[in-house]
Amino acid sequence: MLFNSYPFILLFLPAVLAGYFWLGRRSNLAPVVWLALASLAFYAIGSWQFLGLLLISIAFNYGIGHLLIAAELTPRQRKAALVLGVVGDLLVLGIFKYAGFVTENINALAGTHVAVHILLPVGISFYTFTQIAFLVDAYRGRVAAYTLPHYALFVTYFPHLIAGPILHHKDMIPQFEREETKHPDAHLMLCGIIIFAIGLFKKTCLADGIQPLVALAFEARSPSFDQAWCGVLAYTFQLYFDFSGYSDMAIGISLMFGIFLPVNFNSPYKASSIVEFWRRWHMTLSQFLRDYLYIPLGGNRRGRVLRYANLLVTMLLGGLWHGAAWTFVVWGALHGAYLCVNHAFNALVPNVPAPLARPFRIAGAVLTFLAVVVAWVFFRAERIDWAMLILGAMADPATIVFGRDEIAALVMVAIYGALIWLAPNTQTIMGYDHGNRQVGEALRAGRLRPLFLYAASLALAFGILGIQSHSEFIYFRF
DSSP states (O other): OOTTSHHIIIIIHHHHHHHHHHHHTTOSSHHHHHHHHHHHHHHHHHHGGGHHHHHHHHHHHHHHHHHHHHSOOOHHHHHHHHHHHHHHHHHHHHHHHHHHHHHHHHHHHHOOOOOOOOOOOTTHHHHHHHHHHHHHHHHTTOOOOOOHHHHHHHHHOHHHHTTOOOOOHHHHHHHHHOSGGGSOOHHHHHHHHHHHHHHHHIIIIIIHHHGGGGHHHHSOSSOOHHHHHHHHHHHHHHHHHHHHHHHHHHHHHHHHTTOOOOOOBOOGGGOSSHHHHHHHBSHHHHHHHIIIIIHHHTTTTTOHHHHHHHHHHHHHHHHHHHOSSHHHHHHHHHHHHHHHHHHHHHHHOOOOOHHHHHHHHHHHHHHHHHHHHHHHHHHHOSSHHHHHHHHHHHTOGGGOOOOHHHHHHHHHHHHHHHHHHHSOOHHHHHTOBTTTTBOOHHHHTTSSTTHHHHHHHHHHHHHHHTOOSOOOOGGGGO
16 A cells, blocks of 8 residues: 555554554554554555565564563573574575566576576565564564564565665654553644645655656666756656655655654755755654664774775665665665765765855765766666766767757756755754654644644645656655
């Protein structure tokens, strides 16, 4: 089921909210069970054939976690339990996500013709990483004993289940346990609706609106210079508003239940360095890769050379997490190389003189954006040779056409760029503070009414009117 669909907006979400708060007047546990069952139903509506796999994953990881938390095990037994849990999770993820990719490469090397076609379960990357973090923290002694209903809701919580953010047990389960979240809060409900409306508008009007221009670069046999740039920038902005829209909608839906989700998207194209970009783009994935891969590999504790090697390995695996294809490997390798160059530059130029700080930041922002755009070509292209063809066209101004269609596309791309760089993001507009559990304080004080509410109503109306028959979020594929 899609957030940007009439059945979800008009039927599923109101019914789940009504049941959650009705049960909240009678019990503290019943709403948790209800929301977990509703989340499983949400998943089953779109991927019923993989519901069993999700349930087995929850039972397996909860059991391993219970051993690590409650059982009196020796250090060797604890380590064996952790290895069993993590290897089991990665094995399932590997079979479903990478078996076909590995088989294709073996066929290419050995000249065989083995065919493997396995349907990828929706959301498997997100709920697998969420549970691996839980197991590692349980092994480190950082997890309290949780009941099965609370753990199941933590994994299946439908605002995040399909496309993130990657949740952390220490942040989410205590919220599910609090009694006050089981009672409706008019302020949080209003803020949730407004944030959801903004996200819906971003998805159905902005992301879906510019999507046709992507074909100029990625579906043309021989794009010209201007077509390649317009198409690649169109995809750059489509992906931005698609992911930003999903992140807003997830936060908005969760706020209606009184639950604060972590921010996962924070104006990444405003970053002045690639390090800052990864602190703003898919923020929970960046934190996971840092805490559960980069730091365990040694981080920056073993010298500069190993630090760069750890960065490259981390980003290569981050690229593979997004998809089983060599294009994603190249995308991850590029970002790994970008990060190495960025850290090397920071080591050589630790302090920029004050008069040059602003020009340096502007130059850094332009260079970072261009580097990200180049990497997105590999992220979107079907094959590496297609990506190289597009990049070749982007580097060859002699092929410029600049006809009426290209001018119209350029104007549209410019408008989208102005929105991204000049308009405030949703967190700024709504004052969303996940850490302090605050949102919409200006709205509560009456400083944004009534004009802001009219604008939010228009965003919701246009967002609903812009709903297409079937328009998945791009991150559903990962």
